[in-house]
Amino acid sequence: MFARIKAKLPGPKASAFWVGVTSLVGVYRYNKLESRKRMDYYCQRASHVANETIGSLDVPRKVHVYIAVPMGELGTRKARQHWEKYILPVFAAGALDYELTLVNDIETEPNGVERVVRGGVHERIAQEIREQRRKLLEAQEGNEQLRLWREAIETRKRENEARKLKKRMEDEPGMSVLELWKPQEYPHMMDIVAVGRETWVEAINGVSEGAVGSLNMQVPQELPRLKSESARSEGPPEAPLHIVNYDRFDDNSLVALPAVAYISHENLAGWASVPQRIYNFFHDQQNVDLYARQALQVVYESTKRKPRDVAELEETGKDEEQLGGWKDQEPLEVVVDKRVADQIQIYDTQNDSAPFK
Amino acid sequence: MFGGVFGGGSSKPAQPMPGTMPPGQVQMDPNAQLAAAEQEMEMVTDMFARLNDLCYKKCLIQRYNDEELTKAESVCADRCVAKYFQVNREVSDKLAKMSAAKQ
Numbered sequence: 099m100f101a102r103i104k105a106k107l108p109g110p111k112a113s114a115f116w117v118g119v120t121s122l123v124g125v126y127r128y129n130k131l132e133s134r135k136r137m138d139y140y141c142q143r144a145s146h147v148a149n150e151t152i153g154s155l156d157v158p159r160k161v162h163v164y165i166a167v168p169m170g171e172l173g174t175r176k177a178r179q180h181w182e183k184y185i186l187p188v189f190a191a192g193a194l195d196y197e198l199t200l201v202n203d204i205e206t207e208p209n210g211v212e213r214v215v216r217g218g219v220h221e222r223i224a225q226e227i228r229e230q231r232r233k234l235l236e237a238q239e240g241n242e243q244l245r246l247w248r249e250a251i252e253t254r255k256r257e258n259e260a261r262k263l264k265k266r267m268e269d270e271p272g273m274s275v276l277e278l279w280k281p282q283e284y285p286h287m288m289d290i291v292a293v294g295r296e297t298w299v300e301a302i303n304g305v306s307e308g309a310v311g312s313l314n315m316q317v318p319q320e321l322p323r324l325k326s327e328s329a330r331s332e333g334p335p336e337a338p339l340h341i342v343n344y345d346r347f348d349d350n351s352l353v354a355l356p357a358v359a360y361i362s363h364e365n366l367a368g369w370a371s372v373p374q375r376i377y378n379f380f381h382d383q384q385n386v387d388l389y390a391r392q393a394l395q396v397v398y399e400s401t402k403r404k405p406r407d408v409a410e411l412e413e414t415g416k417d418e419e420q421l422g423g424w425k426d427q428e429p430l431e432v433v434v435d436k437r438v439a440d441q442i443q444i445y446d447t448q449n450d451s452a453p454f455k
Numbered sequence: 456m457f458g459g460v461f462g463g464g465s466s467k468p469a470q471p472m473p474g475t476m477p478p479g480q481v482q483m484d485p486n487a488q489l490a491a492a493e494q495e496m497e498m499v500t501d502m503f504a505r506l507n508d509l510c511y512k513k514c515l516i517q518r519y520n521d522e523e524l525t526k527a528e529s530v531c532a533d534r535c536v537a538k539y540f541q542v543n544r545e546v547s548d549k550l551a552k553m554s555a556a557k558q
Contacts, residue, residue: 145527147526148525148526148527149525149526149527150525150526151521151523151524151525152524152525152526152529153523154524154529155525156529158526158529158530158533159526191528192532193525193526193527193530193531195530195533195534256459279468279540281533281537
């Protein structure tokens with residue numbers, strides 16, 4: 099009888115194969131289960147914010163998430179996947195509304211090599227803060243000239259939009275008025291969430307430049323209509339720029355700055371990181387702990403604080419520069435004005451100070 | 456998925472009468488304009504009812520401890536409405552392009 103049973107059993111090599119495969123599948127499934135449990139834990143902690151009531155006319159809190167191209171990559175795909183896997187579930191559980199901006203500026207050099215153009219996040223944040231400062235200046239008494247300029251610019255924008263809409267209604271007679279609906283803009287200044295060291299550096303530099311930099315605005319003047327065909331074929335001439343001088347009305351006081359949060363993204367790039375990536379495939383729980391905990395601190399406003407010193411702003415996320423993707427890349431430096439460093443607030447994402455543990 | 460762009464197909468969009476208008480110009484007589492306005496009103500009301508029903512089922516928890524919405528319900532409702540309008544707009548554009556291509 100034993101001989102018959104033994105004849106049906108697989109051989110040693112087949113057994114080793116099936117044991118190996120089953121072990122790998124088991125480890126993978128265990129990893130998935132554990133990661134899910136840990137994510138559920140952080141989502142459950144965040145859900146206390148989601149269950150608070152809010153008035154019908156109140157606007158829920160919203161943050162602006164910036165994602166720049168990680169070092170060693172040519173696009174934001176990996177960073178976006180990182181955001182969707184680890185950070186977004188916690189924000190959704192905490193009912194934290196967000197605006198996501200992926201800054202993907204790539205240029206192709208004449209020899210065909212693609213290169214990432216840095217500075218997109220910096221420029222966007224600086225522009226937003228400058229606009230905020232301009233609006234505050236225009237609202238002050240005695241700055242009538244600025245208000246008139248703003249009205250002229252807004253009127254021209256509205257006229258352009260009305261002209262486009264009229265043309266569209268002529269081309270599409272069945273167009274519904276529902277298509278005119280636009281979502282309401284967030285009335286306050288959104289806090290900034292920077293994913294990755296590169297984004298953090300650009301965000302801080304952008305806040306600093308926007309808060310203390312020049313406010314002068316360049317507005318193109320209207321062009322005369324082109325009459326001759328040859329003039330049209332040559333292309334429109336460059337519009338002369340008019341500079342609106344806001345600086346002479348500026349009293350150099352700092353506006354309320356948005357708080358900035360740093361959520362790390364240890365992007366494993368390059369061939370040398372393949373063993374680490376294989377390990378992460380089977381053991382992702384520590385990543386869930388690392389990133390979801392940081393996302394949870396952003397969901398709670400109570401984790402906001404002033405930075406201890408300028409060095410904290412400069413050193414945040416510097417560990418990422420040891421990774422392979424940062425090799426042969428230009429170093430990024432935080433350049434922040436002292437007044438901005440004294441006023442800015444950051445989220446304490448590197449410690450777990452959120453409630454409901 | 457959303458019952459059609461024009462209220463489940465029960466009403467058609469206002470189309471210019473073929474052969475009566477030069478291309479690119481909308482010239483409708485008052486009765487046709489009134490009919491178009493009524494149709495638009497019916498479409499908007501129908502769309503609002505569908506949107507209300509859909510987002511209520513998806514977002515509002517059937518727990519009535521408080522008279523106010525929670526933050527989760529509020530954010531969900533905002534996003535539900537924004538997505539509904541966005542998809543509505545994109546489907547309208549697609550249908551308009553298809554009908555323009557057929558003509």
